[in-house]
Amino acid sequence: MSAPLLPIINHLIQQNPEQQRALAKFAGKTVQINAAGLRLQGRIGAQGFLETANTAPDTALTFHNSAVQKILQGHKPGVGDIAVEGDLMLGMAVLTAFGGLRYDAGNDLARLFGSNAAENIGERAAAIGHTIKQIGRSIAEQIGEFAREPESPVVDQATLLEWLDEVDKLRDDVARLNARLDRLEKDIWL
Known part of the structure; x- marks a missing residue:
């Protein structure tokens, strides 16, 4: 799943030169990011961009569902929302760099x-x-x-359903009345 996502992530990195420079310091290291059932894995290149990698990651960041929900709601995830495995210092640096990515x-x-x-x-x-x-x-x-x-x-659900049923009946009655008025109008003009 990594390959299709790499160009998108690299585009974001390109739009954020400061984060790109921060990532470039870790050239040659492999990172893995797991979030919402997706897995992104890449080796950090000399320019700070991610490249395809099939080797074991030096660090892995896992965004739990709570983190994904908070991010989607515009909130920052907490400490327990993200797990860092492997090289802790690399994981924290990558997390900080990715957290600073902004789309323009x-x-x-x-x-x-x-x-x-x-x-x-x-x-x-x-x-x-x-x-x-x-x-x-x-x-x-x-x-x-x-x-x-x-x-x-x-109101409870039963009352609401009863009310909606009454609204449907009224709508049907109005439609029948309009049809009768149309027939009556045609009869008058004939």
Whole structure:
């Protein structure tokens, strides 16, 4: 599974020269990263990029499911969320370097579309992201306020299913009424 992921990781390393230099100090060492069922293994090259390697890793970093969940939620994993095996110093250095990798979408957009278009796309994407966050916060606040109101009904699943069933019946009744009105209108004009 390592080979398909190496170009992606190396692209990230290329976008982060400081982390690339930090990794280059460990040229010749082999690392393995295990996360969410994926295994990435590579030898650190002289330039700090990962190369294909089939030898036993000098260090292995295992991100437990709790670490993956925290990362996806935008939080930092804790000490118990990551296991380091083998060369502890190498593992900690690689963990720090990989933790410092940041993706710069603007850089890739500029390469593909030119800097002016990339800036425009980036601004629009940021505006859309900001709007989506505001909508999400607004909905969360409204739900929170509704739940705090003393008269707000908290219903069980059976009551909710009954209510949804009534809504379906009302929708069917409205559809039948519209069909009758359409027939009546046609009869009047004939």
